[in-house]
Amino acid sequence: MTRLRTSLIPWPGGGLAQRRAGGVPWFGSAQSLGGTRYKSECYDSLGRGSDHPMDIVRDDRTGLSSITGIRPIGSGEDKFYQEWFPSYFYSFAQSHLPTSIAPIAEVATSVLARSNPSRAEVQTLNFIYELKDLPMMVKEIGDFKLKRYLDRPPEHLANFYLSHQMGWKPLFRDIKKMLMFQDAVDKRVRELERLQSKGGFTRRIRSDSWKQTVASDATIVTIESNLGDFIDARKTSVTSIERWGSTRWAPSNLALHGMDAKEIRRFARDLVFGLNASPKYVWDAFPWTWMIDWFTNTGDFMAANANRVPANASVPCVMTKTRTVTSFSRVDNFKEVYRGGDGSAVLEWLSRTLHPGFLTATAPFIGSRHLSILSSLAVQRAR
DSSP: OEEEEEEEEOOOOOEEEEEOSTTOOOOEEEOOOOSOSEEEEEEEESOSSSOOOEEEEEEEOTTBOOEEEEEEEETTEEEEEEEEOOHHHHHSOOOOOOOOOOOHHHHHHHHHHHHOTTOOSOOHHHHHHHGGGHHHHHHHHHHHHTTGGGGSOHHHHHHHHHHIIIIIHHHHHHHHHHHTHHHHHHHHHHHHHHHHHSSOEEEEEOOGGGEEEEEOOOEEEEEEOTTSOOEEEEEEEEEEEEEEEEEEEEESSSTTTTOOHHHHHHHHHHHHTTOSOOHHHHHHHSTTHHHHHHHBOHHHHHHHTOOSSOEEEOOOEEEEEEEEEEEEEEOSTTTTTSEEOOEEEEEEEEEEEEOOOOOOBOOOOOOHHHHHHHHHHHHHHOO
C-alpha cells in the first residue's frame, strides 16, 4: 500500500510601513504569507521484507533571510521593514537544472556487472596477448622523448596519444591490479564464503561517472518593492546529481559446498584473473568493442549475466539524489540600510527505483578525453 507523509513549516510573520511626519501612526501592514517555508513529502510503501520504490521531495527555504531596516526619506518620514520576507522568496518556483547523468537502466546493469561474484578483475589472457604491442609502444616513447615526431606527419603524434590512452594506461591499470592480486583473491574468497554460509550478500556500487554538477548563469531579480525601493539580488542555481545502486546475491544451488578452503581459494583466483571462458572475455578480445561500449552497455550486460558462480541477483535498487541550491546575493543600493534579503534555498529529490537492468543504447556526453581519442583516430586515418 502506498502512503504519503508530509512535514510542513510555515513562514513567520513580519511587517512593513511608511511612517508619516508629525507623529502620525504607521501606514503599513503585517505580513501574511501563503505556502510553506519548509515542505517535505515522502512517497513509499507500507510493510517490510521486500524492496519498494520511494520518493522524497524537500523544498527548504529556511536559509533565506528577512529584511529589517529603516530608511529616512526626508520631512520627518521614513520607510520601515521589520523581519519582512521578500515576496519573491516565497513565490518563485524552484526546479532542477537539466543534467546528462547515466540512465537508470544503465546504472542497474552496471551494478549487476560490478557486483557479480563471477566477475573478473583482470582478463589475464587478453593482457598477455596485448603485450605483443609493447615493443612498438616503447619505441614511440623513445621517439617522443628524442623529438623525432617533429619532422614526421601528424598521424605519428596521433599514434603516440592513442598509444598512451589505449595502451599504456590500461597496461598500468592491469599491472596495478595484478600487484594487488593477494588482496583481490582474499576479498573474493570472503565473498564466496558469505554467498554460501550466510545465504547471500549485499553490494552497493558507486561510480564517479554517475555524478554531475551543473550551474546556471547569474541573473538579477527584484525581490522586494512594496515601499517603492527596488531591492535587487543576484540569483544563481547549482544542481548536483548522483546515482548509485545496490543488489543482493544469493546462491542458486549448493555447488560450492563440497569445496574445501584450498579449492575455494583456487576457484577465487581463477575468477579474479579471468581464467575461464565467458562472453565478456570474448567481447573484450575483439577490436573496437571499447567504442561500442561508449554508446551501449553491451560489456556490462555480458558481465552482469556471467554465471561461473551459481548465484542469482535481486532486482537492483537504483538511488538518485538530486540537489539544487538557489542562492541570492544583494546587489542594490540599499544594502547598508535594509539588512537581510539574501541566503539560499534548497530543493532536494531522493528517489529509489527498482530496475532489472538490460541492454541500452544512448548518445553519451562526449567529454574532452573521448573527443581527443576521436580526433586522433581521424588524424591517423586522414589522407
